[in-house]
Amino acid sequence: MKRTFLITGASKGIGLALAHRLAARDHSVIGIARNLTETFPGPLHALDLSDRAANEELAMIVKGSNIHGVINNVGLVRAAPLGDIAVETLEEVMRVSLHPALVAVQAALPAMRSRGWGRVVNISSLTVLGSVERTSYAAAKAALTSFTRSWALELAATGITVNAVSPGPTETDLFRANNPVGSEGEARYLSGVPMRRFGRPDELAAAIEFLLSDDAAFITGQTLHVDGGASIGKSSL
């Protein structure tokens, strides 16, 4: 069945890979990003989700699009060690990660409820398990996994499922901006992945696509770690 999904942070990386997967299955995709790209396979709206006013526009887009599912994928990393974290930075990271997620899901809720079918996937992060210099980012991502469990419970009897996907280090602009090739960060992340490689955006997209499918109807409130084993622990070899 052809459905319509909203993806925040859709012009690159995991969001764009997911958009291509869904479009290949004949679904419609609506994207949000600050910059437009011609490679997005559907309407892409230019919105800066760090801007408080953008949330009103986001709600309008969702309400006008008869959405079947929302993928809360936008995220913001502001790396800093404890001792150097401004309260404003924490506030900014929380705002970008959480406000659009709440706004988009609440705006999509009436259509999903009336249909008796809906999907929400929140994109979390391996860093929720503990990560240096990621206080703000990991806290925001942990809040998203908490949203996931609370919303899943509230919506359990409605046909709407809510799950999270928690990526490990994945080859995207976001990852490379914070961990350039040859950096100490790159080496640290790689040493934490038992498979000894980084994820590919499409490998994350595949997991998200499954959670959006009819086949995943009995799964809700879960966080699926897609991370080459990084959430299990370091390789013993």
Ligand SMILES: NC(=O)c1ccc[n+]([C@@H]2O[C@H](COP(=O)([O-])OP(=O)(O)OC[C@H]3O[C@@H](n4cnc5c(N)ncnc54)[C@H](OP(=O)(O)O)[C@@H]3O)[C@@H](O)[C@H]2O)c1
């Ligand atoms: N890559 C990893 O290693 C990794 C690991 C764990 C979790 N994650 C999570 O996975 C999600 C996707 O990350 P990614 O690695 O795919 O990132 P990415 O390749 O950098 O893509 C980020 C997307 O978000 C958009 N975006 C960024 N800031 C925005 C804003 N203020 N308003 C609207 N759109 C915005 C970007 O487009 P514009 O720049 O045009 O706005 C882009 O489309 C994020 O939530 C991230 O935290 C990633």
